[in-house]
Amino acid sequence: MRRVVITGLGAVTPLGGDLKSSWKNLISGKSGASSITKFDATDYPCTIACEVPLGEGLSANDGSFNASDWISPKDQKKIDTFILFGIAAAEMALKDSGWSPQNDEDSYRSGVGVGSGIGGLASIEKTALLLNEKGPRRVSPFFIPGALINLAAGQISIKNNLKGPNLAAVTACASGSHSIGEGAQMIKNNKADVMLVGGAEAAICPIGMAGFSASRALSTNFNNNPEKASRPYDRDRDGFVMGEGAGFLVLEEMEHALSRNVKIYGELKGYGVSGDAFHITSPSEDGDGAYRSILMAIEDAGINKEEINYVNAHGTSTPLGDEIELRAVERAFGGFAENLSMSSTKSSTGHLLGAAGAIEAVFSVMALNENIIPPTINLDNPSVETKIDLVPHKAKEKEIKSVLSNSFGFGGTNASLIFSHHYN
Amino acid sequence: MSDTLEKVQAIVVEHLGVEADKVTASASFIEDLGADSLDTVELVMAFEEEFGIEIPDDAAETILSVGDAINFIDSAKS
Numbered sequence: 248m249r250r251v252v253i254t255g256l257g258a259v260t261p262l263g264g265d266l267k268s269s270w271k272n273l274i275s276g277k278s279g280a281s282s283i284t285k286f287d288a289t290d291y292p293c294t295i296a297c298e299v300p301l302g303e304g305l306s307a308n309d310g311s312f313n314a315s316d317w318i319s320p321k322d323q324k325k326i327d328t329f330i331l332f333g334i335a336a337a338e339m340a341l342k343d344s345g346w347s348p349q350n351d352e353d354s355y356r357s358g359v360g361v362g363s364g365i366g367g368l369a370s371i372e373k374t375a376l377l378l379n380e381k382g383p384r385r386v387s388p389f390f391i392p393g394a395l396i397n398l399a400a401g402q403i404s405i406k407n408n409l410k411g412p413n414l415a416a417v418t419a420c421a422s423g424s425h426s427i428g429e430g431a432q433m434i435k436n437n438k439a440d441v442m443l444v445g446g447a448e449a450a451i452c453p454i455g456m457a458g459f460s461a462s463r464a465l466s467t468n469f470n471n472n473p474e475k476a477s478r479p480y481d482r483d484r485d486g487f488v489m490g491e492g493a494g495f496l497v498l499e500e501m502e503h504a505l506s507r508n509v510k511i512y513g514e515l516k517g518y519g520v521s522g523d524a525f526h527i528t529s530p531s532e533d534g535d536g537a538y539r540s541i542l543m544a545i546e547d548a549g550i551n552k553e554e555i556n557y558v559n560a561h562g563t564s565t566p567l568g569d570e571i572e573l574r575a576v577e578r579a580f581g582g583f584a585e586n587l588s589m590s591s592t593k594s595s596t597g598h599l600l601g602a603a604g605a606i607e608a609v610f611s612v613m614a615l616n617e618n619i620i621p622p623t624i625n626l627d628n629p630s631v632e633t634k635i636d637l638v639p640h641k642a643k644e645k646e647i648k649s650v651l652s653n654s655f656g657f658g659g660t661n662a663s664l665i666f667s668h669h670y671n
Numbered sequence: 672m673s674d675t676l677e678k679v680q681a682i683v684v685e686h687l688g689v690e691a692d693k694v695t696a697s698a699s700f701i702e703d704l705g706a707d708s709l710d711t712v713e714l715v716m717a718f719e720e721e722f723g724i725e726i727p728d729d730a731a732e733t734i735l736s737v738g739d740a741i742n743f744i745d746s747a748k749s
Contacts, residue, residue, distance in 0.1 A: 321688035384719070388712040 251431045252504050252669050253512040255344025255497030256609050257336040257445075259312055261297030261490050261596050265339060268310025269606075270613050272595070273621045274642040278474035279596050280488050285451055293465040295473040296451045297490035297597030299332065325389040326402065327367030332493035332602070333399035333447030334406065337361070340495035341407060345509050346441055348408055357441040358411030359400045360430040361495075362422025364601030364656070367394025369452035399447050411439040417601075419656030420561075422446050423494060424604030424664055428518035430498050440503045445495035446605035459489065462528055464565060477598075478625035479562035479569050479591035480637050487563040490597030494605030496612070501669075512612050514669040516649065517548025523659025530568055534575030536661045537561075537653065541579040544663035550649060552583045555665065557620055557645070558635075559611045559652040562591025563598050570631055572653065577633065588645060590638035594624040604654035604662065611650040611666050618646055675722075675741050675748075682717045683737065686710065696738035718744060 256266055261279025263269035272279075279297035288294040304313025314323050317335040326334075337359075341347070348354035374390045392398050397415035404413050412433045416425035423446025430444035459465050466486035469476030477488040504511055520543065523536035530536065545552060558576055562569050569591075577584045592610050599606055614620055619642050626639035636643075649667040680694045687704050700706040700714065715731045718724070718740060724747040726734070734740050 319688055321686065384725075385716065387716070388709040392709070 249435050249437060250501040251434045251498050251515045252501050253496050253515060253612055253666070254346065254499045254504050254509050255340040256512065256612060257339025257343060257495040258492065258606050258609050259299055259332045259336045260492040260599070260606055261299055263310040264300060264304060264312030265310065266609065270610070273592060273610060274619055276622050276624050276641060277595060278477070278624060279490065280473040280476055282473060283451065283456070286453055288456060291456050292460040292467045293456060294470045295476055295488060296456070297488055298451060299492050326393045326398070327370040328449035329363050329366060329447045330393065330399045330402055332449060332491065333361055333445070334402055336445060336447070336493035336495045337403045337443055340445070340497050341443055344497035344499070345507065346497060346499070354408050354410040356411055356439050357409040357443070358413060358430070358433055358439040359404045359409050360412070360414040360416065360426040360433070360442055360444040361399040361403065362416040362418065362426035362446040362601050362605070363396045363399060363448055364419045364422050365448070365450050365455070366396035368450045368455050370394040372452055372454040403443065407443070409443060412442070418660040418662070419658060420598065420600050420603055421654040421656035421660050421662045422601035422604065423606070424608065424652065424654035424662035425520070427496060427498070427515070427605065427608050428520065428662055428664060431515050431518060434498055434500050440500045442498045443495060444498055445493060446602040447493035448600045448602040449491045450600060451489050451491050456489065464528070465489065466564065475625055477564045477594050479560065479564045479594050479623055480573070480629050481626050482628045482630040484564045484566060484569065486565055487593065488597035490599040492599050492606060493602050494609045496608060511669045513615050513666045515664065516550065516667045517544040517665030519544030519547060519663040521661045523661070525659050528657050530571050530655055531659065532571065534571040534578070536659055537572055537575035537655060538579050540661035540663040541575065541651065541653065544651065544665050545579070548649070548665040548667070550665070550667065552580050553586060555649045555651050556586050556588065557614060557647045557650045558587055558589035559607045559614070559650060560589050560591045561653045561655045562623070563593055564591070568655070572655070573631065573633055573635065577635065585634040588620050588636040588638050588643060590621055590623040592621050594626070595621070604652065607652050607654070608664055608666070611652045615647050615650050615666055615668065618644060620645055620647070673741070675744050678721055679718070679737060679740050679744070682721060683714065686714055686717060694737055696741065697736060699736045701735070722748060724748065
């Protein structure tokens with residue numbers, strides 16, 4: 248059986264323009280939320296979001312993100328911001344892995360899988376307004392290739408000469424996790440030896456904020472106190488806080504990685520998938536979809552439940568979803584639930600939609616390597632009792648054996664990933 | 672240097688990210704300045720916007736070099 252290990256990580260998040268700064272701020276319990284700066288959101292029901300911190304970037308080494316570190320100014324105008332974040336985080340992960348195709352065969356065996364929830368929403372919005380104002384002849388030829396969801400994967404493949412499978416999972420807030428899981432399938436099924444996989448999102452724009460507000464998904468009670476707004480499991484939670492960014496992993500067939508003698512962060516052991524067939528935006532009330540996804544991942548991993556002691560939750564801070572997931576995890580783990588720590592890093596990053604599962608997979612692998620569990624910040628008063636440790640406020644040192652990461656999307660689509668230490 | 676050349680140069684430099692001294696009248700957008708077919712569409716749109724003219728698709732197909740663009744623009748304006 249072909250096994251899949253992780254050899255590279257990269258991230259652009261609201262907590263930092265790279266993985267190092269993001270992780271440091273995450274385990275320090277920082278919040279990435281603030282008033283929206285991208286546009287005047289005064290009249291919107293939700294005026295806050297978790298934006299990627301922009302600045303001088305690499306030259307300043309201050310954890311800020313500078314687009315020009317990753318792509319020339321003239322090319323920046325041809326792509327939506329979600330693709331920009333994707334290109335940057337993918338390059339970070341690839342560099343971290345040390346993998347670079349040296350010949351055609353290497354290139355044919357290296358693929359890309361990048362999910363996004365909505366893709367180039369801001370570009371679509373801007374172009375629709377331009378079309379309305381100036382007519383069809385003013386629509387840029389780069390509008391469509393700059394906004395299409397799979398063009399993140401396309402651009403990344405072109406820049407890095409990766410000619411293997413080229414895919415884009417589009418499953419709303421589970422897109423990142425599905426891209427990782429499906430990428431691993433490509434390696435297991437011998438369609439590729441290396442897969443650069445992840446998710447990218449940049450939907451903090453007027454139509455994105457208005458749309459998610461209309462579907463009653465966003466927090467509205469904390470506009471004057473943004474850092475307190477994302478509070479999974481807390482009794483005062485009232486919706487998610489929109490985030491943006493990208494997360495990437497280099498997945499590699501185990502023997503391929505061993506032959507390169509590179510750092511192996513861990514093994515992607517299990518992948519579970521399911522559908523709710525229940526409601527367009529609400530999870531099934533009994534958590535059945537989440538429960539089956541988790542069980543499938545555990546079975547796929549071929550490990551005992553007690554070997555999992557950290558769960559990186561989907562936990563978006565919506566009134567309904569958090570408790571349903573919690574009950575599904577309790578049900579799946581039964582008596583072993585009391586060994587579990589389960590935190591939602593969305594308390595710090597906000598909800599990155601199609602990139603959420605990807606940055607959370609990156610954080611899960613970091614937790615596994617550092618034996619540190621990131622906290623659930625703002626969890627002052629849990630709304631329910633549970634035997635599971637929800638890691639309130641402060642990061643926790645714990646010897647982590649295996650991590651389960653969950654993602655659930657609108658439409659009732661679920662994905663679970665299990666990461667373990669790598670042993671030959 | 673004609674006014675048109677200066678403006679065309681500025682547009683080409685901005686859109687294609689090339690040095691201004693490469694943007695000579697004889698320079699071909701695709702062969703000399705590294706444009707692809709989508710870039711040329713965008714350049715034509717930028718010329719239309721800058722000079723307040725309309726460049727029909729069949730005319731746009733004949734604009735292959737900086738000089739072609741200047742000639743078309745000057746005749747359309749006069």
